[in-house]
Amino acid sequence: MLRNYIDFDQWKEQLRKKLLEKKIIEQVTAGMVLPDHAAILHYYETHTDAFTTKRQVKFRQIVTSDLRTAKNLQNRLRKGEDFETVARQGSRAPEAKNGGLVGWVEKGQLEKAMDRALFSLKPGQVSPIIHSPYGYHIFQVLASRPAGVRPLLEVTKEIEENLSLTNRRAFLAGWLKKRRKHVKVHIDSKIFQLLEQ
Structure with missing residues (x-):
């Protein structure tokens, strides 16, 4: 050695x-x-081709390990609580400390169910609870970019x-x-x- x-x-x-x-x-x-x-x-x-991008979304997420917690957090959002605050307090994802902010992702980059849910939302919309191999997710899309050349x-x-x-x-x-x-x-x-x- x-x-x-x-x-x-x-x-x-x-x-x-x-x-x-x-x-x-x-x-x-x-x-x-x-x-x-x-x-x-x-x-x-x-x-x-080096500057061509797929459709992208910028989003926040809340991730929980069980459905019950996800439903409780979803109810808080429905009552008008701020997504960022709920993510900080209830999400187990590493980005929770940043209010759940994940940033930009391209279509096809994430697991299929997550990808489908994210790219069906318009900026400002919040998803229903989505189950994935990583847990239970609630997404909020902040912005979107169309596919094209940068x-x-x-x-x-x-x-x-x-x-x-x-x-x-x-x-x-x-x-x-x-x-x-x-x-x-x-x-x-x-x-x-x-x-x-």
Whole structure:
């Protein structure tokens, strides 16, 4: 078990090399220009499948382990209590502390009964009690998005980061290739044989 550990001096040397490598990469790529609008637009238009989404809903939920508790919580909601408050007090789901807020999900992402119930509701509506393998659920849909392609404005930053990373990797690969041409490398096959033993 201890053979996987390295001593402090080895660790320090590895850290020094990593930091040096990071500094070199930062210096070498410092002058790189960010992708322009034309490059971003071209990427967007040629990769629409990457930005296509299914129908989505943003929702809150209350989850209980038994039907009786779920019915009691449902009655509180029918009497006008706030969904967020009831979820905080009665749900056993991890998101209970956030008022039951789950966030956005795409159609087909959840268990079938849950998916069917959620995507049949309009924003503001509360579901009847739904049974699933996870317990008894009550959902409240907060918002909905139709299926479609996400707008360019929404994905511009994501595309810019993706193109920058791709350009940076290509630039570094070229830079390293040039450097290797000027460096003489000697491979000692005896060392490789020792390592294979």
